[in-house]
Amino acid sequence: MAISYMDYTSPQVQFTFDLSNNQFFKKDEQNYINALSVKQLNTLGNVSLLDIFLSTSNVVEPHIHQNASELVYCVSGSAVVSLVNPFTKELLNFPIQPGQVANVPQGWWHYEIATVDNTHLIAIFDAPIPEFIGGSDLLRLTPASVLAHTYCLDEAKVKETLAPITGTVFIGPPNDCKQTQVQGKTAANPAYPNPSHPNQPYSSQYHRPSYGYPQIPQFPQFPQFPQYPQPVYGIGQGYGYGY
Structure with missing residues (x-):
């Protein structure tokens, strides 16, 4: 449990916050992320969250949080x-x-990849400000x-392939992306077939993770999405969500 040094008698003490007032990233009206950290709500301990909204096939880009674990609800x-x-070298x-x-x-x-429109995820972290290192960086x-x-x-x-990536992507693919076609479907399309069940998309084939079994159903590994320029939000060091 975090040790709190908050003066709860202070007139600056905060107990509530509207996440819509702290939009961390916006791709469009259907794909955006709101954030809450100790910078918005000063009574928080070792906890923070992201409020994530995605439409079909949009991806929170591959990344790591070097200072926090993440529970996605x-x-x-x-x-x-x-x-x-990293220990079994498996993609789960x-x-x-x-x-x-x-x-x-x-x-x-x-x-994370949305498989239907109007997907809403909450990512909860065990750190007051989760640090982020994106694959695009x-x-x-x-x-x-x-x-x-x-x-x-x-x-x-390599230079030609990576040249379009000029900033942190956060939610991909970008709106102006010319997605590579694979057998009439884009690699990002949630109807991309499951090799074991070619007549059923992965989004309808499996519904509940098999946590209690040694073999977890594996889905197709998606090819790399071509990335296009995005605003630069920060480079070099990992940066927190909370600003």
């Missing part, structure tokens, strides 16, 4: 919470619907020459 709609287990996919949660341990690489700030040399890639192709 589905209020409405449905989404798939995906994370990489957890579809959640209203009333269901998925937990992301501290520092784990993860992302790692890709655009690592020199193409280093990526090419390390992974034996064509440097010119």
Whole structure:
């Protein structure tokens, strides 16, 4: 439990806040994130949250929170919470619907994809200000020459592929994205077929994560989305949601 040094007799003490007054990021009217941290509500302890709204196939980009674990609760709609287990080297996919949660341990690489319109998620963190390192920042700030040399890639192709990423993406794909087509469907489309059940999209095939079983149903690993310029919100150090 966090130790509080708040003077609860102070006229500045806060017990309530309207999250709509602190929009952290907005892609459009259907895809945006509101935030709450100790900077908005000074009586908070080691807790903060993001209020996330997504339409079909929109993605909270792959990222990590190096200082907090994250509990994702589905209020409405449905989404798939995906994370990489760094110990087993597995990509795990957890579809959640209203009333269901998925937990992301501290520092784990993860992302969320909405599978229907009007999806509403609440992400709860065990830190007063969760720090964020986005995949878009790692890709655009690592020199193409280093990526090419390390992974034996064509440097010119790496530069060409990553050149459109000029800022932190947060919610992708961008509105002006020309998505690569895969057999008549985009890779981001929630109707992208499950290889084990080609006649059923993954969004309807599985409903509840199999937490008690050793084998968790695996969904197709999505190809990288081409990224396009976004405003630069901060580079270098991980930054908090709460400003």
